Amino acid sequence: MNRLVxxxxxxxTMIQSNIAPVQKRFSSKDIGPPASFNQLPQPEGDWTDxxxxxxxxxxxxxxxxxxxxxxxxxxxxxxxxxxxxATLPETYE
Structure with a gap:
């Protein structure tokens, strides 16, 4: 137990030196309003045709x-x- 402490x-320090820092690749402030299903295209025309x-x-x-x-x-x-x-052979040798 004392050895572990x-x-x-x-x-x-060994674990912290091996972990790469997390980098933000984008900014979440300027991406616009949240997406919704209302922004999807609406189907047009007859489905059966x-x-x-x-x-x-x-x-x-x-x-x-x-x-x-x-x-x-x-x-x-x-x-x-x-x-x-498809046919039987003439002889069964």
Whole structure:
């Protein structure tokens, strides 16, 4: 217990010398009034129209990707790049 009491000033100076001082990076006095939800933009127009336009675009992209996949898959199967072992072998050796 006495060793701990005697070591306190040494430990205190070691800890204080290793801690960097906290620096203020901005001044909180000149930033203006506090923000509120009233400052956010208000939605305009019909939600369903905007949603249906976006979904039409996304569905077209999905259909194009599906067609590209089917064409690539068909080309690979027809050219023999991949073989699926769909038929039974002639012999079981």
């Amino acid at each position: 005697a070591a306190r000033p040494i430990l205190r 905007n949603h249906s336009k976006k979904q039409t675009k996304y569905n077209g992209i999905l259909a194009g990707a599906a067609l590209f996949f089917a064409a690539t898959f068909g080309f690979m199967k027809h050219s023999g790049i991949i073989y699926f072992n």
